Amino acid sequence: MPEFRFDSIADFFAMGGYGFYVWVSYGFFAVVMGYNLWLPYRQRANTLRLLQARQLRQHGQAGIESDLRQQQNAQQQQGEAH
Amino acid sequence: MWQWFYKLGSPRYFYEMTTGFVPWLARATFLLLAIGLVWGLGFAPPDYQMGDNYRIIYIHVPTASGAIWIYAMMAVMAAMHMIWNIKVADMVAKSCALIGASFCAVALVTGAFWGKPTWGTYWIWDAKLTATLILFFVYVGVMALRSAFDSETAASKAASVLTLVGVVNLPIIYYAAYWWNTLHQRSSELGVRDASANPPEIWIPAVFSGFGLIGLIFVIIILHTRNEILLRERRAQWVQELVKQETGNA
Incomplete structure (x- = not known):
């Protein structure tokens, strides 16, 4: 079983004097990878919202068109009746 | 096997296959990365020459070789898209660009x-370093070129061609330390072939972080590709139903 190589947490952060280089490297890595993981989740939410809006618009238009058609049909029928 | 591979070319099959697969891959990835990095940072013995500074190896080496392999995958996908006109291949190629550029950037910064x-010195115009910087610019160029077209077909074609041209850079990076004796050292092969190079206490955590990062590459590429599938297949019945389900509007 590998043992912890540092005497204390402060010692761990100091990295034998190389703390600055090691932690900047790991920090940059964490930030870039975190961004790469977060991005597709945000894109998915955006894509779904976009496609939902598209669907609602199409359904809305189709709905208005069928309403108009019904109205026209009703008017035509009224006109024929007169 | 080939039939399965062939089926993955269908956007719907790719999407449905990955729905159940990604969460498990993500869990395995997280576990491998956590083990590899904690082990590498705290439990691996210090290097006899570089002290604790060498611990950067656990992210530098996998991101640098990852940057090369992601590009190779992007090129294979670009070729498949050009030759057989497979839509999913183009979507995967598109998803490779950002994560590849990110791996390249991390390799350059951790190397500095x-x-x-x-x-x-943080930077020197060493052969391997310069070739890696060029790889970063090629990734950025592929992304920029793709976004410069309004037509999706034109964008895919242009990006595929540039991707294939950029392949010449890969062997240059890989063999730079052998062809030119500038500064970057040769790979120490992690002591797998030459046991005296590095003891297992040093290279075992690198195996964990390496496989963890391979997992991360695939998780991110699959998630991007799934978004791309929803967007490009938006007119398909199954996507429309999925959107209704996911957004809860009937």
Whole structure:
């Protein structure tokens, strides 16, 4: 079983004097990878919202068109009746 | 096997296959990365020459080789898209660009912060470093070229061609330390072939972080590709139903 190589947490952060280089490297890595993981989740939410809006618009238009058609049909029928 | 591979070319099959698969891959990835990095940072013995500074190796080496392999995958996908006109291949190629550029950037930055205390400089125009910087610019170029077209077909074609041209850079990076004796050291092969190079206490955590990062590459590429599938297949019945389900509007 590998043992912890540092005497204390402060010692761990100091990295034998190389703390600055090691932690900047790991920090940059964490930030870039975190961004790469977060991005597709945000894109998915955006894509779904976009496609939902598209669907609602199409359904809305189709709905208005069928309403108009019904109205026209009703008017035509009224006109024929007169 | 080939039939399965062939089926993955169908956007719907790719999407449905990955729905159940990604969460498990993500869990395995997280576990491998956590083990590899904690082990590498705290439990691996210090290097006899570089002290604790060498611990950067656990992210530098996998991101640098990852940057090359992601590009190779992007090129294979670009070729498949050009030759057989497989839509999913183009979507995967598109998803490779950002994560590849990110791996390249991490390799360059971690290399700089490793180089400063060991070589005395953050940057030098060494063959391997310069070729890696060019790889970064090629990734950025592929992304920029793709976004410069309004037509999706034209964008895919242009990006595929540029991707294939950029392949010449890969062997240059890989063999740079052998062809030119500038500064970047040759790979120490992690002591797998030459047991005296590195003891297992040093290279075992690198195996964990390496496989963890391979997992991360695939998780991110699959998630991007799934978004791309929803967007490009938006007119398909199954996507429309999925959107209704996911957004809860009937």
